[in-house]
Amino acid sequence: MKKLTQPKPLSQKDIDRIIEMGWEDRTTFDDIKFQFDLLEKEVIAIMKANLKRTSFLNWRKRVRGRKTKIQNLSERFKSKNQKS
Secondary structure, eight states, X not given: OOOOOOXXXXXXXXXXXXXXXXXXXXXXXXXXXXXXXXOHHHHHHHHHHHSOHHHHHHHHHHHTTOHHHHXXXXXXXXXXXXXX
């Protein structure tokens, strides 16, 4: 059985940055995992908890299956706010 670890608490600044990265088309879920050690489902949960319902639904519709959110394009584009 896999041992569950407690996720580290996130500051409001971290949550704001995760939401910003979630909305960016060229920032992949892998980039968010690298910077904050969060799985895609954890990012979705943060977005759901912190966005208005209609904003969350619009975001999910927009990113669901979007290749640029899943595909690693990090070599081509990197925000100055991301870890190197």
